[in-house]
């Protein structure tokens with residue numbers, strides 16, 4: 331009899347766990363509350379316009395980085411979704427002026443120096459910081475005591491190559507992103523650089539992201555979020571995995587037992603869903619861990635790392651605005667940054683630039699002659715939307731935000747008008763909370779200045795058979811952490827059951 335693993339959630343982490351679990355010989359079943367798969371990694375159609383809503387770039391998309399192996403093993407990256415390395419990565423457009431973030435660091439540096447000679451010192455420092463991180467990739471390690479024929483190892487040369495970054499690590503970790511960019515005298519350069527990560531992050535997150543782009547990683551797999559998730563699901567099902575949709579896991583049922591050292595412990599025996607109970611030997615929880623430790627057990631989890639997680643999680647919240655525009659915008663670049671002369675307020679938060687993604691060149695994304703545009707407005711406004719929901723103004727506020735957004739964009743892209751916008755969609759943190767049951771609707775954790783890089787254990791002391799995975803396990807989260815921790819959770823199951831990890 332194969333041992334039964336239940337996986338809570340069919341996001342990227344759950345699909346990753348599912349693939350590795352069946353490969354390693356377990357009877358794996360994913361239980362998803364929603365009628366579909368992908369979690370945050372999703373896209374949807376409105377009036378023929380396809381809105382990419384879960385991925386702008388994929389860390390690990392380059393075959394040269396260790397994480398690429400995981401995207402391949404899980405079937406996420408295949409021949410049907412070749413990776414596109416857009417270049418320039420961002421184009422700032424200010425009237426006739428253009429400033430681009432090129433992947434080629436020398437080209438980027440030359441363009442910056444020509445554009446803002448007054449910032450020579452800052453530009454050189456920025457490029458040198460980016461260069462120092464070019465050999466820093468997400469650390470891939472197997473769990474201790476694992477049996478596997480294909481171990482992940484960090485070689486001595488890889489470790490040595492990371493040394494230049496190590497020397498800058500603490501300075502950047504303790505500096506805020508805003509302070510780092512604030513040193514640049516040229517306002518346009520500041521606008522371009524301020525559109526890379528959310529404003530509340532540390533400078534390290536910014537430099538790491540820039541570096542990963544500059545080294546040829548962080549591409550966009552064609553077909554976007556959905557094709558990637560679909561590839562993972564197909565891989566899981568083809569290996570014999572099972573998925574059950576529209577079923578919410580309400581509780582994880584455990585019972586007491588005495589271990590061989592005569593210690594009293596708990597172990598998982600089943601899960602309770604809104605459709606009934608399912609017996610199992612292990613559970614991998616990929617629902618946001620911050621929520622799961624409070625809601626998914628008979629009592630709130632108070633293991634050693636739980637208070638730390640409750641205290642430290644600051645979620646990255648956003649409002650996602652998507653427009654279906656009846657105009658061919660293929661003469662505009664893919665990702666545009668528009669600097670605002672005067673800040674604009676959206677949902678009580680001010681924005682000094684708009685970063686717009688333009689999907690005009692992607693076939694099948696719009697009706698003939700149309701273009702989908704999307705934008706994420708990153709800000710801490712969960713409470714604002716929660717209040718709007720409670721006082722009955724939620725829909726009205728979403729519509730008002732969309733109208734204001736259209737007006738703002740029309741100043742930069744004249745083809746965008748109230749008449750040419752055939753459809754718009756606005757997703758708030760409440761949309762994400764409802765859709766994925768994530769903490770305050772957040773899909774990453776903010777790595778703030780002067781804080782450590784949190785990495786939570788994926789197990790609970792004295793509770794056997796329960797494992798956690800997903801974006802919340804390691805700061806800052808996102809797709810790489812989701813896929814990696816799904817894999818790691820299965821490694822822990824293998825280790826605990828003395829099974830070889832495949």
Ligand SMILES: Cc1cc2nc3c(=O)[nH]c(=O)nc-3n(C[C@H](O)[C@H](O)[C@H](O)COP(=O)(O)OP(=O)(O)OC[C@H]3O[C@@H](n4cnc5c(N)ncnc54)[C@H](O)[C@@H]3O)c2cc1C
Pocket residue numbers: 338339340341342343344361362363364367368369370371383384385386387388389577578579580616617618650706765766767768773774799800801802807808809810812
């Ligand atoms: C607009 C946007 C842009 C983004 N861009 C990027 C990007 O460019 N690069 C990047 O790396 N990341 C990006 N992200 C973040 C990334 O998409 C997420 O971090 C990642 O998909 C999280 O995956 P996950 O599996 O950990 O969690 P989730 O996607 O939340 O998956 C959890 C799943 O569990 C299900 N679930 C929850 N509770 C239960 C329950 N009790 N019972 C049953 N099922 C349950 C949920 O429905 C969900 O399907 C973006 C996100 C958004 C919203």
